[in-house]
Amino acid sequence: MVSIVKADREDLDEILRLQYPAYQSEAALFGNLSNLDSFVRIEKMTENMTENMIRFAESKLGSSEYAGWCLAFIEDALEISNHIEIYGGDSARESYEMYKDALRGGVPERGAFVFYDCLCPSENGPVNWGHCGVSLGDGRVIHAWDIVRIDDYQAIEKLTALTGDHPKYLGWVALERILDQKP
Numbered sequence: 234m235v236s237i238v239k240a241d242r243e244d245l246d247e248i249l250r251l252q253y254p255a256y257q258s259e260a261a262l263f264g265n266l267s268n269l270d271s272f273v274r275i276e277k278m279t280e281n282m283t284e285n286m287i288r289f290a291e292s293k294l295g296s297s298e299y300a301g302w303c304l305a306f307i308e309d310a311l312e313i314s315n316h317i318e319i320y321g322g323d324s325a326r327e328s329y330e331m332y333k334d335a336l337r338g339g340v341p342e343r344g345a346f347v348f349y350d351c352l353c354p355s356e357n358g359p360v361n362w363g364h365c366g367v368s369l370g371d372g373r374v375i376h377a378w379d380i381v382r383i384d385d386y387q388a389i390e391k392l393t394a395l396t397g398d399h400p401k402y403l404g405w406v407a408l409e410r411i412l413d414q415k416p
Contacts, residue, residue, distance in 0.1 A: 283344030299377035306377035326363030341405035343370025349400035
């Protein structure tokens with residue numbers, strides 16, 4: 234990715250157009266230099282939040298505290314480590330539905346929320362509550378399954394849920410979009 238600090242106006246316009254659809258109004262962002270400075274500060278803040286989230290998640294490796302609670306795990310990793318509150322769904326699948334406007338395929342970027350379809354047990358039979366984790370940026374995802382663990386984002390599809398189902402990769406959503414969600 235082009236460094237925002239060293240990018241020229243055309244590079245910044247392209248970055249915003251491709252990666253930040255919510256911020257496509259160039260007048261709103263680049264009306265003056267202070268807006269550009271704000272954007273650079275937001276980028277740095279997002280990088281710090283990503284690292285805080287990943288440190289929290291890695292501190293839980295091997296723990297069964299979040300077994301069956303993958304969404305709670307990634308939300309806690311982001312919220313507790315950064316002293317914020319985000320607004321997502323009640324399940325990984327519901328959160329995916331909220332963020333799917335920004336869904337991307339391929340290898341997830343560092344700090345992205347990674348989503349899967351997955352049938353999970355319920356009192357009324359299997360329900361697609363989905364599955365999710367946080368990308369470490371190198372093809373690996375930290376997620377809560379039976380324990381908090383790290384797997385390749387594609388290898389997660391080989392895991393077997395209690396229903397006998399296997400997660401199916403849906404894609405990933407950048408942290409910026411997660412933070413942009415309104416209640």
